[in-house]
Amino acid sequence: MIDLQECRNEIDKIDSDIIRLFEQRMKVCEDVAEYKIRTGKKVLDPERERQKLEVLRGKAHGEFNQLGAQELFQQIMAISRKRQYQLLTEHGIEDDEKLEMVDALPLKDVRVVFQGVEGAYSYAAMREYFQDDIESFHVKTWRDAMEAVVEGRADYAVLPIENTTAGIVADIYDLLTEYELSIVGEQIIRPEHVLLGLPDAELEDIRQVCSHPQALSQCGKYLESHPDWKKKEMENTAGSAKKIKEDNDKTQAAIASRQAGELYGLKILAENICYNGQNATRFVIVSKKPIYVKDAHKISIFFELHHESGTLYNMLSHIIYNGLNMTKIESRPITGKNWQYRFFVDFEGNLKDSAVKNALRGIEAEADRMRILGNY
Incomplete structure (x- = not known):
């Protein structure tokens, strides 16, 4: 008859051996990182990992254990990469600065564009955010507002991005990927319809x-x-x-x-015709200048992935593993690529934080495409 306590004791012993071997493996990975730091070699080598996973899977017996071995070592390899990204940051190996830090946004003598006409909620959000005297004008569409900033006819555009009742404004998400503009601020207002x-x-x-x-x-x-x-x-x-x-x-x-x-x-x-009494709309302020203020605390990014099992988890794990708090995730279909999606993620942090640098380094290295939309 099987003795449960004996089984548990055996599992505890095996687990201790696994921890010892895991730490031994991580030490070797740190040596690998040191080599890559000296030579400038990339952390991720997809073909090497693919070959190694195939070999390790073949060493397990039975389909269940083979799948388990593959998943186990995928996670171990992902953890090893995260440690290597940390070491790159600790050694001062910096990626190219995507955004420039400033003490404060330039808000004096600026032109601001909004979609709609005076009296629209975009107008109200603009007046709330830009409290000093500004020059403003309105356009017919959100794309027109983006174009005005790109062409230099406006310094900032005010765009609605989500509502607590109706959800995201999908067109704005798509436009943010099309235009090389940066989110530099946000304003929340409560529409009273x-x-x-x-x-x-x-x-x-x-x-x-x-x-x-x-x-x-x-x-x-x-x-x-x-x-x-x-x-x-x-x-x-x-x-x-x-x-x-x-x-x-x-x-x-x-x-x-x-x-x-x-x-x-x-x-x-x-009056009171909106059924959600807490109804609120979030507007983003976008600029052509790739800047962020030194006390910014929210980061917005988007990334694109291979259509493979586990790829989204791998991306989000960089945020989780570095102790960052993700506040939002949305997906949008990628035009011309059936059943492939672009993911938009907001999380707390500042681009100067080491944890943020580690997370962004990993996501950028492992995604098909990644861009920082803003730190604000």
Whole structure:
């Protein structure tokens, strides 16, 4: 009859041997790192690892143990690379600086662009972030805002990137990968959606509601209570209020802010129409200058991977292993590559932190493509 305690004692002995051998292996890996530091050789050698995993898998018996051996040594090799990245940092081997640290953002005498018109939430976010006198102008689309910064017609653009109710603004994520701009700040505002109509309109007159798709989504439950109302998507919330004013049709209403209603002389027909009382929108401030302030505490990156098992875990493990707190992850499909995705990750830290350097060094070395979107 099997004695459970004897089995446990045997496992404890084997585990102790594994720890001893693991530490012995890590010591040799440190010697390998020293060689690579002297010669400039890259930490990751994919073909060498592939061949070694194939050999080690073949030494195990049975399909289950073979798969287990492969996974075990994949993790051991990943840990070894992480130690080598640490040693590179400790020896002062720096990657090229992607962003330049500054004491403070240049906010005096700047031009800022936002999508929409005065009274839009992007406008409100801009006024909240840039409290000093600035020169601002608006454009029709988010791409137009990006182009204005790239061309030097604006120093900064204010762009909505996510909402607590409707989720991410996917187009902004895609544009951030297309344009070489840096996120240098963020501003969170709480949109207070109201239903606006002409001064002589009443709720029973309404047949169509206009607004930006995000606002229509955020007020979806309220709109469902009026199933006979048609919904019309607009480029922004304030623009929908402007349309109501210009059309002078009391069967139309807009979902927008109180400020937009005041700006265009409209009447509030309904308040508190967003079902999420904590509804908030996060805006990012982007600049052509690749800079970050010295007390920045959040980093945004994106990376692309081979479509293989375990690759996402391997990337995220660099963040986890270095004790960094990941605050967000999103994925977007890569155009022209079916079923392959680009991942966007936010985590806490500053580009001068050793742990951040280690994590970014590992991700950049092992991803197909990686870029720091900003430290802010």
